[in-house]
Amino acid sequence: MAKKSKDYFGLSWIISLILVIIPVTSWVCGFVTRFMEGKIVAGLIRLIFGWNIIWILDIIFFVLKGQIFRLLNI
Secondary structure, eight states: OOOBOSSSTTOBHHHHHHHHHSHHHHHHHHHHHHHHTTOHHHHHHHHHHTTTHHHHHHHHHHHHHSSOOOSOOO
């Protein structure tokens, strides 16, 4: 059985992994997730910088921890 995902709207782990791997969906889902958590500054950082190094970190963190990379909790 796949791990329960904490991110990307409560979708299954495998579907969330597919969304993380695709750069555009990772970027959109990443900042939407952070805005939904109430982390406005973190959401804005993802909106601006989420297409490069944060995308790679999202993939690594999602495979290892089951959640996206969280740079700020503000």
